[in-house]
Amino acid sequence: MSGHRPPDEREALFRRRLRALSGAPLMTDAQELAAAATVADGRAAENELAALRHEGVADIERVQVLRGRVARGDVARADLIASSRRLVVSLARRHPAPASATEALLAAGDEALSRAVDRYDPTGGLPFSSFARWWVERAMREVEIRPDEPEDPHPQPADPTLLTALGHLHQDDCRIIELRLGLNGGPALDTRGVATVLGVDEESAEDREERALAKLRHPCTPGDLTTLKRL
Numbered sequence: 001m002s003g004h005r006p007p008d009e010r011e012a013l014f015r016r017r018l019r020a021l022s023g024a025p026l027m028t029d030a031q032e033l034a035a036a037a038t039v040a041d042g043r044a045a046e047n048e049l050a051a052l053r054h055e056g057v058a059d060i061e062r063v064q065v066l067r068g069r070v071a072r073g074d075v076a077r078a079d080l081i082a083s084s085r086r087l088v089v090s091l092a093r094r095h096p097a098p099a100s101a102t103e104a105l106l107a108a109g110d111e112a113l114s115r116a117v118d119r120y121d122p123t124g125g126l127p128f129s130s131f132a133r134w135w136v137e138r139a140m141r142e143v144e145i146r147p148d149e150p151e152d153p154h155p156q157p158a159d160p161t162l163l164t165a166l167g168h169l170h171q172d173d174c175r176i177i178e179l180r181l182g183l184n185g186g187p188a189l190d191t192r193g194v195a196t197v198l199g200v201d202e203e204s205a206e207d208r209e210e211r212a213l214a215k216l217r218h219p220c221t222p223g224d225l226t227t228l229k230r231l
Contacts, residue, residue: 009099017089017106024082029127032083035076036122042073081113084132088113091136095143104143112139126174134183173212180209 027035045066052063088109095105116135120128179197182188189197195205 010097010102013099013102013106014089014093018086021082021085021089024085026086027080027083027129029129032080032128033122033125035080036117036120036128038076039073039080039117039120040122042070042076045069045073077117080117080128084113084129085110087129087133088136091133091140095140101143105140108139108143109136112136124174130174173208173215176205176209176212177216 049063049066049070052059052066088106092102092105092109095102097105112135113132116132117128119135120131122128175198176194177183179189179194180191191202191206191209194209195202198205198208200208
């Protein structure tokens, strides 16, 4: 008797999660950047409110305006996280694990999204979903699925300071560093490999890499970017 095989427990878990997320709208890259800017503005307003309380200033109208900005930032933060939770499911599917460990993967991914949104800088033009992918992958790799599992042959994601700094880069510059360090899930590429992927000559690829590195090494870029010594 023919028929479709019922989904296993792990796949059923993914399907339940996706059904629960069906009401969360997906954001375009531009919408992610706009939402992140609202989040950043809400944080700035929180700092202003804290300063007012510290100084004992009782400007009711100003406080109301600041609270409105904080509230809009909280809503934008929640929307940004909700729109990216499908990414957590997608990345969890790539990690072979029993259903019990899959729950841990999904929980780690959700927590990583919250950390990522608080570290994301939209001014670089890198979409939040691209930035968050590294944080989620890092968190999932840190979940011990099986004690006897052999070491993953693929390189670990970059350290948090580098990921935070990449949020300050333009998307094209970020792509160069991503390819050179293997942050896109593939192997780290040399200049020739990067040129092939981008469809440019080696000299152009080298020039673009140098510009991207110069921006990352700028004193205004946060973090101790020791990973860049590999380039």
